[in-house]
Every structure is written in C-alpha cells, then in structure tokens.
Amino acid sequence: MSPPERLEHIVVVGAGAAGLAGVETLRREGFTGQLTLIGDESAPPYDRPPLSKQALAGTWDFPQVLLRPTHHYAELDVGLRTGRLAIGLDLPQRRLRLDQGEQLAFGGLLITTGVAPRRLPFDDGLKGVHVLRDEQDAAELREHLRKEPRVVVIGAGFLGLEVAAVVRNLGMDVTVVDPQPVPMERQLGREAGTLVAALHRDRGVRLRTGIGVTGLVGSSGWVTGVRLSDGAVLDADCVLVAIGATPRVEWLRSSALPVADGVECDAFCRAVPGVYAAGDVASWPSARYGRRMRLEHRMNATEQGIVAARNLLHGNVEAFDPLPYFWTDQYQVKIQVHGVIPNGAEMVIAEGDPADGAFVALFHEAGRPVGALGWNKPKDIRRYRQELLESTSSEVCETGA
Structure with a gap:
C-alpha cells in the first residue's frame, strides 16, 4: 500500500506506554514534522504495573516508575502536553478539541487513551x-x-x-x-x-x-x-x-469514529484513514485467533503503539497480530502467560509439578496449543513461545493444519 499524504502534524492522545511507543517510533522512523503528545495526567508517561506492587508497597518512589526521564521529550522534539483532556474529535475538519476551549489541527492522529476503572x-x-x-x-x-x-x-x-x-x-x-x-x-x-x-x-x-x-x-x-x-x-x-475497566472512548462517540468495545480498528490498527489506535483502547481482528481482540496488557501497549505509528507514517505496511503475553507477581510467585487460555480449556502439565511450586502448563483449542502458563518458570516458559507462534499462525488457522 502506498504511503499516506505528507503529514505535517501528528497528534498522539494518551501519554502512557502505547503513546510513548508511538512518538518514539515516529521519530525513529524518520518523521520530522510537528509531534504532540497529550496526556490528561500532570505527570509524564509512567509504567502502571508497579502501581499495584512496588509503588503501593512503598518500595519504589514515583520517579522510579517513569518510563523516560523528563528531558527525553525535549530531545525527541515532542510537544508534551500534560494535564490536558481531549473532549471531542472533528474528523472532517481534522481537529481535536481539548478542554479549556482549545483546538488542535492534525494530519495524523494516534489514539492511546487506555481505559478507565469501573x-x-x-x-x-x-x-x-x-x-x-x-x-x-x-x-x-x-x-x-x-x-x-x-x-x-x-x-x-x-x-x-x-x-x-x-x-x-x-x-x-x-x-x-x-x-x-x-x-x-x-x-x-x-x-x-x-x-x-x-x-x-x-x-x-x-x-x-x-x-x-x-x-x-x-x-x-x-x-x-x-x-x-x-x-x-x-x-x-x-x-x-x-x-475491571472500560475503554476511554466517550469523547469519541459524536465523531463517527467506529467505537464499541474500544476504538474498532482494522488489522493495521487503523480506525479511519489517518486515524489509528493502540493499547488498551484499541480492538482489532486477529487472524491468529480468528476473533476481534482488545488486550489490557502492558506489553501489548508497547507493541501495538510501535506498529500503529509505523502504519500511520508509512501506509499500512505491517499487520498487527501478536502472540499475547502477560504476567502477574503475587507474593514470591511469578505467573506468566504466552498466548491465550480459552474458556474451559484443559490444563496439561508440560514440565515441573504444581506441588513443587514451579511448572509450565499448555492449553489446547481445536487440537492445537494456543496458550502456555508458567508458574515460577520464567526461563523455561520461553521455550514454548516459538511453538505457540507456529501453532497459532494465520496459515495454520486458515488450513486447519
């Protein structure tokens, strides 16, 4: 697909992991125009997973959860606008409405507004x-x-x-x-x-x-x-x-942008021409799993932010169809999951023993492994990722192999 028209100003709405990945990718891949990153919080982008663990326990101070030092954004020549709320979108005029009556014209828009707690x-x-x-x-x-x-x-x-x-x-x-x-x-x-x-x-x-x-x-x-x-x-x-949480899309409902369970994108993270979405707020059709997906996972935010920004800049050059990955730390236990765990799937122990507090388990759907869980097995579970990538590839899904 041919690249989009020359973009002079790209606006990224949502200053979290996906938004940060987006602006960094745009600069890394050659975008030299005006770049604005808007966040409704007063702080620059920070990592959310530590909030329920190290930050809550008091073992980390807030500066330790920042994703980048504050001078990083000036070095990238990114206009970081914190404490500002997007309240509306005029698609025909390519204008973003902010609180305090401000409007921003844009050539390209990346929506990374995440979710709000229920x-x-x-x-x-x-x-x-x-x-x-x-x-x-x-x-x-x-x-x-x-x-x-x-x-x-x-x-x-x-x-x-x-x-x-x-x-x-x-x-x-x-x-x-x-x-x-x-x-x-x-x-x-x-x-x-x-x-x-x-x-x-x-x-x-x-x-x-x-x-x-x-x-x-x-x-x-x-x-x-x-x-x-x-x-x-x-x-x-x-x-x-x-x-749980709900996608932050209320500000978009009057814009004619396709929103339901998040911003509905195509396989390239595109909602409409010139407007893309990434992270917790975005849903997309996964060829890997044959369903529309929206993931509230930390790694997905970064991966999708990179792909969405690349497609916005270059013109849909890479479909987004990852193998999901997420983790949780509770007490001294690290639980990691690659792929998905379908409802009702049987857990089959691949190595280790739950009684010993360390094991890897596989989950199957339609006769093929689609997910792996590691319980205190951070190194061993990596070996199963390639198997899952192969067993859930779009070619395998289409042929039924």
Missing part, C-alpha cells in the same frame, strides 16, 4: 473507597494503608489479587470478594485459578468467591462495611474496587 453504582461518595488506575489513586491508597485498616478487595482478578498480596505482606487484614467461583478463572483457567486461591488462603487472605456485593455500609461519611448478596456484612475501613 466503579460501584452505590458507593454514595463514601471516603475510604478506592480504585487503582493512576499514580494519584496509588498514592491515596498507600496513604490509607498506613493507618493499617481492615481491607476488602472487590474483584479477584489481576489487580485485586496483586493488591491483596501487598496488603498481606504488610501484615494487614484483607478479604477478597468475587462473584466467580474461582479467582482469575477468566484469565488463567479454573485449574490455575484454584492454585491462585490456595496461594492466597495459605497466606491468610479470606476469599469469598461465588458471591456478589450489593452495597456498602458507612458511618460519618466513611465506609465501614461491604454488604454481600447473602446478607452478610464484611467489616471494612478500606475498600478497593477492582472490577
């Missing part, structure tokens, strides 16, 4: 109820934990369980509630999720799974408890709501 519909503005998405959230939760409160975590996914592990390591009381019967079943499958449940129970976390939350209890403006669907009330001085 909130409870009934928190009633009670103090002591937290979400954890950005640095300010982490600072507020960390400050609250210094009072050694009784903590209830609503949601037994990656975020909720990583925070639960930090809280227990700090010696505090913590209960995790989730309507699913097994923690992390959607991400890791039932068998591995059962092992995660045992990991937390063995360290003193109370798990209330298979039960919902119907309300919060408060006194003098502060949360004092969490009401469950069976009528029980859990005492709580601090509540973390970790029930």
